[in-house]
Amino acid sequence: MKTSGGSDAAKRRAGESAAEAVTDGDVVGLGTGSTAAHAIRRLGERADAGLDVRGVPTSFASRELAAEEGIPLLDLPDAVGPEGPGIDVAIDGADQVATGAAGDDPLSGGALIKGGGAAHAREKLVDAAADRFLVVADPSKESPRLDRSVPVEVLSAGRTAVAAAVRDAGGEPTLRRAERKDGPVVTDNGNLVTDCAFGEIADPAALSATLSAVPGVVEHGLFVGLADEVHVGTESGVRVDEV
Numbered sequence: 526m527k528t529s530g531g532s533d534a535a536k537r538r539a540g541e542s543a544a545e546a547v548t549d550g551d552v553v554g555l556g557t558g559s560t561a562a563h564a565i566r567r568l569g570e571r572a573d574a575g576l577d578v579r580g581v582p583t584s585f586a587s588r589e590l591a592a593e594e595g596i597p598l599l600d601l602p603d604a605v606g607p608e609g610p611g612i613d614v615a616i617d618g619a620d621q622v623a624t625g626a627a628g629d630d631p632l633s634g635g636a637l638i639k640g641g642g643a644a645h646a647r648e649k650l651v652d653a654a655a656d657r658f659l660v661v662a663d664p665s666k667e668s669p670r671l672d673r674s675v676p677v678e679v680l681s682a683g684r685t686a687v688a689a690a691v692r693d694a695g696g697e698p699t700l701r702r703a704e705r706k707d708g709p710v711v712t713d714n715g716n717l718v719t720d721c722a723f724g725e726i727a728d729p730a731a732l733s734a735t736l737s738a739v740p741g742v743v744e745h746g747l748f749v750g751l752a753d754e755v756h757v758g759t760e761s762g763v764r765v766d767e768v
């Protein structure tokens with residue numbers, strides 16, 4: 526499992542806090558990354574103890590972990606199809622969480638950058654479909670403004686056209702390379718990822734719309750207006766912010 530900055534104890538507190546918010550009978554979106562993994566493990570323990578829960582994985586990695594934990598699984602199309610039960614709650618990590626500023630830009634508070642694990646396309650499908658989306662993070666992820674690179678999943682054939690459109694929009698695109706193989710990262714969907722540096726993002730909603738409109742973009746890692754709660758694990762406890 527890929528990990529990023531922030532202490533594991535803080536990530537565990539955040540993940541377990543969100544897992545405790547799941548109630549009997551819930552269908553739960555299972556996020557990707559080291560913080561969401563703590564939530565999946567805690568849900569596995571609760572399922573062992575009798576909790577009736579089904580998971581909708583957002584990636585190969587979250588599916589594997591949930592299966593190891595004995596959590597019954599549903600595929601997204603079945604969960605949200607006409608006969609499906611829907612998704613009650615999704616629990617997912619983030620690479621950056623905008624804390625926003627009161628009276629500043631109401632849309633920015635709770636806006637996220639995701640996709641450090643290249644899973645953001647399925648994560649956005651699941652997180653957006655859920656009745657409630659709980660973000661799990663440690664304090665290293667919080668920032669008044671989003672300023673990390675935005676992962677953009679692209680069709681391979683569209684990579685240079687998308688890179689040009691990103692430059693036109695004021696960004697600097699870098700094709701994500703694999704660490705243990707020569708060549709690019711290939712997503713669970715068979716596409717490539719371009720990490721796009723825009724500096725401080727003044728208007729995440731506007732940039733989200735711009736990126737979504739570029740032909741060849743499968744999905745980008747700006748999640749605006751989706752989060753309902755942010756569970757921030759610290760060294761000593763958990764803070765839960767409503768968005």
Ligand SMILES: O=C(CO)[C@H](O)[C@H](O)COP(=O)(O)O
Binds near residue numbers: 528557618638644645
């Ligand atoms: O968006 C993601 C994967 O695509 C992850 O949720 C994000 O990268 C955070 O990961 P971690 O909890 O390991 O810091």
